Structure formats: C-alpha cells, structure tokens
Amino acid sequence: MSTLRSILVHLDGTDRAEVRLRLAHRLAALHESALTALFAVSPSVLAVLPMIGGLPPMPMAGDIDPDHRAHAAAVFERLLQDHASRSDWRELRGEPVVESFVQHALTSDLMVLGQRDPRDKAGFDVPADFVEAVVLASGKPALVVPFAGRVSPNPAKVLVAWRGARESARALETALPLLRSAQEVHLVAAMSAADPAHGTTMSRLRDYLRLHGVRQTREHKAPAEDRHAGEALLSLAQETGAGLIVMGAYGHSPARELVLGGATRTVLEWAAVPVWMAH
Template identity: 45%
Template sequence: MSTLKTLLVHVDSSPRAAVRLKLGEQLALAHGAQATAAYAVTSALMRYPMAMAAGADIAPMLAEVDAQRVEAARKLYAGSVDRAHVAWLELGGPPIADFTQQALYADLLVLGQRGADETRDVDVPADFVSSVLIGSGRPAIVVPHIVTGAVRLGRVLIAWKPTRESARAVTAALPLLLQASQVTVVSFDEGDSAAGAEAGIVGYLRQHGVQAGFKREVASEIDVGDQLLSLAADEQTDLLVMGCYGHGRAREWALGGATRTVIQSMTIPVLMSH
C-alpha cells in the first residue's frame, strides 16, 4: 500500500511559493507526513554570467540580489506554514540538479507551473518541472501558476493508459484517492486495443479501497492534452492524475505531446509520475 511519509516542496522567492507551501503542509497534516520546503534557485551569477565582464564590483551586487531573494523566501515560509509540520532547507547549487537529488528521498514532490510570462519566473530554468520529474522518477503535484488560494483535492480525474507511467501515477496517488470524494478514470481510445482496461484499473482501485467511475473517450484530432484538460473542466475536477511521458535527448528532455500541453496549459493541480 502506497503511503505518504516524506514530502518535498519547491520554494523560490515568488509569491506563488506560498500556495505550494500551504499545500505541502495540508498534505503533511492529512497523511501524518513530514514536509520539507527546499529553496532552490538559479544564482544571480548564473543568471547573468556576462555581468562579470563589467568588472569585479559587480560580484557583491549579485551576491546582494541572492541574499535578498533568499530572505524573501524565508519570510514567505515563516508566514505561510508551521515549522513543526514543514522543515526548511536551502540548496545552493544548480536548482535542477540539487532539487532532483533531494527528490530521490521523497514520496511526493510539490512543484509549481511556470508562469505564462517567463520574465516573472527567473528563479529557476524553464524546464525545471519536466527535468525534475523525469530526472528523479518521483511523483509530483504540479500547482498551476494561476492558483492563489487553498488547493482542493476532493474530485479526482485519472487519465489512464496501460503504461508504466500511468501505473506509477495511480500508485503514487492512492493515499489521495482514498481521501477523495469522487474518483473518475478516463481512457482515450487512440487506436490501440483497450479490452479489459476498465475492469483492470477499476478493479485495481477497488482492491485498494477506492471506488471509481469510468469514462471511455475517443481521441479527437486535436491534442489529447487539450481534450483531457477540457474534460477535467467539464467534470469540475480538483486534481488530475496522469503519467509523465518523455525521454532525454542531447542533454534536453523531450516531452510527449499530451504531457507538454498539460504542463503548459493546466488550470488545476496535476499529479504526474514518470
């Protein structure tokens, strides 16, 4: 039986980190887990490497920028959660590598979607979420940048495919599914044999104490990711559960179409696993 005992929440200096912190605390309290808020950002020197050409005086200025950002994050943390439920950790190296290493020891991660205006999210690289998901192999709840209030997890939609990624996502979500008020599984027929899909996944969930409904949808010619997000809106879904599909190539992560669409366009939290 999957359990939640260790949670790792990504924190930067943006106000949206408060939503992630509160969700981490919410999950810790609901599941008797210990959450850790891990501050991981790209240093000012790494963000502006060419600035050093302006002279040696620029280094203290960049260091002051970093000091102001971490202080802002500490205040955000102190004002958002109880230290008894959420510990604090500062990571000083490259954010993707450092956070991914810490993620190996967590049952679930809490990450934030990159904002539509990329200039507002300079604390971490654009591919932070996808790189951590695929690099660590750990499941994560990705919180949309538009969410500003409390996160609800009562109504859950599972995007099911008979793949290891989907299976891992469902297993990781079991503690949340057991506390959900409604669970629905959707399977998109993309031309592959879907015989037994409903009985298989619904039966698996039932064995773990989760009663789930089932929907079969035919994949249209549009991006299945858009179709999935549209269905989630129609179902008034609080949380979407799905596999994260992608692979490493030329030192960059190439994401599957539906995964890329959901990460870019999500309006509700998404629990993903690679």
C-alpha cells in the first residue's frame, strides 16, 4: 500500500503553478491520495509616512494580489474538470505564509512545491526562502518542481544521493513509492570509493532497497571535492537521464535565519528536474 495518502500542493500566481497542480493530480491518481491545493502568498507591503521623531517608515501589510488569486483559482477549477482525483481548495488570507503552510503540511504525506524563478515577477509575493523554510520546519518530504521543463509522476530513472544521516534516510524512505516504479535507480554516496566503509554502505543501501522492491540499481562514484557536491550531483543527474533526484535537505534555522548546506542550496536553485527532499 502506498504511503502517499495525502498530498498538499502550493499554488500562487505563477504560470508554473499549473504544472505543479497537474503533477499533484497525477500523483494522487497513481497513489489514490487525497489532494489539497493551498493558495499561499504574502500580502503586498505598503510604506507609511515616518512617525514623529524621524523614525524610519513602518511597513504595513496590504492585500493579497487579486489577479494572482484569480489565476490560481482558475487553474484549480480547470484541472478539477480534467482529473478524477478528489481535491480541495484552501487559501491563506494574510496569515504568516511559512508558518501557516507548515501547519497544513504537518498532516500531509507530501508537499508539492515550486522552485523559485527569479525572472517571474508573479512569484515575488511568495517568500524567497519559502521552499527551504517549509521543508526544514515541517519535517515532511517535498517534491520540488523546477521552473522549466517537463515533469513526470513516475520517472523511469531516479538518482539517489546518499549521505549517512537522518535526512538521507528520511528522503529515501518517503520516496519509495516512486523508486519502486522506476526502471533504474542510480546511487551515489557522499564518500570516496577508496573509503573502506564505502562498499559496506552501498551494500546496505542496495539490500534495503531490495527489501522494498527496488532491484534495478546502479552505483556511481562520489565527487572528489565536497564543496562541488551540488554541481556534481546535477551533472550526474543529466548524465544518467534521471527524471528525479532524491536527497536529504541539510540545514538549520538559527535566529530565524536559514542556513543550508552547500549541496542543498545548489540543487534547490539550479535543478532542472524535480527533487524529492526531506529534512
């Protein structure tokens, strides 16, 4: 039985929101999941006059962009007619975007999110760190959809980036429904092939996947330098023809400032295929 019983997809005013929702519908149909679309953007910020005493202007929350909401609602209604899977519409009305989205995510099995497109102004009312913030805060897996290119709910080839840590284990476990349907699963571990523990690690990883019905695995060497791990991972995904990358999301949030691992940030910014992440 699939563990993807409930899917939460983020909607905003961008054109790419339709791709996310369409993908979420297809996943919901494949895994018999309940689907919720959550329109979540920040209100516009209005500057007011300085207060007496020469203090700087105090920003005030404005309104949600009505055109962005109308666009998202139209996409939701149109795809509702095209797909048989059940879906619900929800929206935030000025609540803190990250915190409120996380509360919805806590009772979902998967979040479908969108990679930030720096050229699409329609997405500027979504916090720049939205994806990483909700992934780190919720602890729930996320399927991050790139801002360009085609996506599939059952990619034939998947690249798994393994690191002996909780985050990797969480990502791997939650991605099993997609790994089982893949024709090839490519494995790369964040350790040198010369490391005496490399063989044991890969053997354990293959055994774990085999127990869960994943048998077509291939191994690859890790990048020579850890500081280029993100770039090397993206290059390997392209070389193998992977339609999905599975990896842990590494980072923390001290004093409300997100600190991400280098590979995590690189992949989030530059991946050209969907990325399955978990923290």
